[in-house]
Amino acid sequence: MNVVPLSGGWDSAFCLVRAIRAAGRENVLAVFVDYGQPYRAQERIAALSIASALRVKLVCRRVPPIESQNGVFKDRNKTILEIAAREGASRIWFGCRNPFALLDRFGDSNRRFAAGISRELGVPISTPCLWLSKAVIRWAVQRGGVPASLVYSTEEA
Numbered sequence: 001m002n003v004v005p006l007s008g009g010w011d012s013a014f015c016l017v018r019a020i021r022a023a024g025r026e027n028v029l030a031v032f033v034d035y036g037q038p039y040r041a042q043e044r045i046a047a048l049s050i051a052s053a054l055r056v057k058l059v060c061r062r063v064p065p066i067e068s069q070n071g072v073f074k075d076r077n078k079t080i081l082e083i084a085a086r087e088g089a090s091r092i093w094f095g096c097r098n099p100f101a102l103l104d105r106f107g108d109s110n111r112r113f114a115a116g117i118s119r120e121l122g123v124p125i126s127t128p129c130l131w132l133s134k135a136v137i138r139w140a141v142q143r144g145g146v147p148a149s150l151v152y153s154t155e156e157a
Helices: 010-023 039-053 076-086 111-121 134-145
Strands: 002-005 028-034 059-061 092-095
Touching: 002 010, 002 076, 010 028, 010 039, 010 092, 010 134, 028 039, 028 076, 028 092, 039 059, 076 111
Parallel strands: 002 028, 002 092, 028 059
Antiparallel strands: none
16 A cells, blocks of 8 residues: 555645555555644644545544654654554655755655665655655646645645
């Protein structure tokens, strides 16, 4: 099963569109994770709306709140990707956009992190957002069948 952690934002919506195109919607599962983020209600609504628009099953998982310091949630993506792997993933589609670990202020949203966690989990991780501009991602998501009004972006909120 191709598993897409779906936050309801542009990058994860792009991963969902790409996973459907690559594997067929019947082989794709979206996962929303509530880790105590302050905007979880908006993200959950967006994730449900996007999954519905693309006719993909969405499961919602809750974990104990993840520690946050200055808006950075410690090991957030590691936790989310571990949950995705437990959903029976044969491949995970991860919406990280930073090709360089050195420039990643979060530490867990870059190509090096994705490669390391892929080895740790024993599951291939696709990162189709790398090297793409937000404008290209937005265009592709909308062209893939997701109206902009369904997407919730913390960058735009």
